Amino acid sequence: MAYWLMKTEPHDYSWPQLVEDQLATWDGVHNHQAARNMRAMQEGDRAFFYRSMQDPAVVGVMEIARAAYEDPTDPKKSFVLVDVKPVRPALREVSLQQIKADPRLQHLALVRQSRLSVSPVDDAAWRLICELAGIEA
Numbered sequence: 001m002a003y004w005l006m007k008t009e010p011h012d013y014s015w016p017q018l019v020e021d022q023l024a025t026w027d028g029v030h031n032h033q034a035a036r037n038m039r040a041m042q043e044g045d046r047a048f049f050y051r052s053m054q055d056p057a058v059v060g061v062m063e064i065a066r067a068a069y070e071d072p073t074d075p076k077k078s079f080v081l082v083d084v085k086p087v088r089p090a091l092r093e094v095s096l097q098q099i100k101a102d103p104r105l106q107h108l109a110l111v112r113q114s115r116l117s118v119s120p121v122d123d124a125a126w127r128l129i130c131e132l133a134g135i136e137a
Helices: 015-022 032-040 094-100 123-133
Strands: 005-010 022-028 044-053 055-071 082-097 118-122
Touching: 005 055, 005 123, 015 022, 015 044, 015 055, 015 082, 032 082, 032 118, 044 082, 055 094, 055 123, 082 094, 082 123, 118 123
Parallel strands: 005 044
Antiparallel strands: 005 118, 022 082, 044 055, 055 082
16 A cells, blocks of 8 residues: 645635545646645555645545546546545644654655655655554554
């Protein structure tokens, strides 16, 4: 199983909306590096739901419910979609400030490439962020 971090702006799509929907298509990713990350996702992988822009923080854990598939709205066929479903909310939101302050998390793309909307998370960072969030890894 691989781990990921997927950003969304609250006015675009929120954690409460995902919980209500129970299944959502993750779309709107138009960055080639983020799209490559999405192509690497497999059904069953886990991802942090990261609220960006307004009080940026990890707010929940999602599961990849459907691996990458073609975006029918992309005429060049450069970008893909994945389907996600909620797994559990964070008991404690893990803020960007907390993540940036922890030397064990400095290697994450979230810290190094702040504009990248979909990025991998290694096993150790996954466990640490889950611990900070008060959820089982």
